[in-house]
Amino acid sequence: RKEVEQDPGPFNVPEGATVAFNCTYSNSASQSFFWYRQDCRKEPKLLMSVYSSGNEDGRFTAQLNRASQYISLLIRDSKLSDSATYLCVVICKNQGGKLIFGQGTELSVKP
Amino acid sequence: DGGITQSPKYLFRKEGQNVTLSCEQNLNHDAMYWYRQDPGQGLRLIYYSQIVNDFQKGDIAEGYSVSREKKESFPLTVTSAQKNPTAFYLCASSIGQFGNTEAFFGQGTRLTVV
Numbered sequence: 538r539k540e541v542e543q544d545p546g547p548f549n550v551p552e553g554a555t556v557a558f559n560c561t562y563s564n565s566a567s568q569s570f571f572w573y574r575q576d577c578r579k580e581p582k583l584l585m586s587v588y589s590s591g592n593e594d595g596r597f598t599a600q601l602n603r604a605s606q607y608i609s610l611l612i613r614d615s616k617l618s619d620s621a622t623y624l625c626v627v628i629c630k631n632q633g634g635k636l637i638f639g640q641g642t643e644l645s646v647k648p
Numbered sequence: 649d650g651g652i653t654q655s656p657k658y659l660f661r662k663e664g665q666n667v668t669l670s671c672e673q674n675l676n677h678d679a680m681y682w683y684r685q686d687p688g689q690g691l692r693l694i695y696y697s698q699i700v701n702d703f704q705k706g707d708i709a710e711g712y713s714v715s716r717e718k719k720e721s722f723p724l725t726v727t728s729a730q731k732n733p734t735a736f737y738l739c740a741s742s743i744g745q746f747g748n749t750e751a752f753f754g755q756g757t758r759l760t761v762v
Contacts, residue, residue: 569749571750578736579755579756580738580753580754580755580756581691581738581753582753583750583751583752586750624690624691626750626751634679634698634742634744635681635693635696635704635706636681636693636740636742636751637693638683638690638691638693639690640689640690641690
């Protein structure tokens with residue numbers, strides 16, 4: 538089983554749609570969580586951190602469920618510019634703090 | 649401006665040659681990482697370093713080597729032992745294991761074996 542797993546997609550949605558991505562992790566010692574965005578042929582860039590209480594940044598909402606060991610990203614009112622690959626990242630303290638990436642979920646927002 | 653710089657952006661290598669990819673950061677970060685990304689795939693960890701003069705193998709270290717002689721620098725050498733080196737290589741840095749903070753990436757190096 539992979540340490541961090543995401544649905545690879547692609548998710549094809551119309552503009553204005555709401556879309557949700559899930560990411561599961563296997564190590565219960567995981568302690569920090571992030572969502573990154575990667576555009577085609579570019580480096581990943583931090584979208585948002587994920588806090589235990591959940592957090593929101595404009596149209597984006599991230600949530601953490603430690604009991605079920607998953608994090609989620611919700612995008613409301615999708616824009617064409619949201620088209621990208623979204624990467625889930627986990628840091629495990631008992632693995633020397635290394636960053637572990639999911640394989641990414643591709644989102645394509647259509648007019 | 650503070651940041652993380654990779655060079656070169658594009659690199660071509662003949663089969664059987666070693667090549668070194670540069671990664672420099674001026675963010676005063678303790679931790680640095682090298683990832684490989686193949687088309688349509690996620691990031692796979694090659695090596696990482698949490699402190700100067702120390703580094704650990706990641707999931708796909710075979711055929712690669714690194715050094716961490718300075719805090720700012722974490723070069724990656726792709727050796728001739730790496731059977732399929734053509735890929736997009738990404739370097740990242742973060743405050744370190746005690747900070748548990750996000751990582752910042754360089755712009756990447758595209759390596760092509762010709």
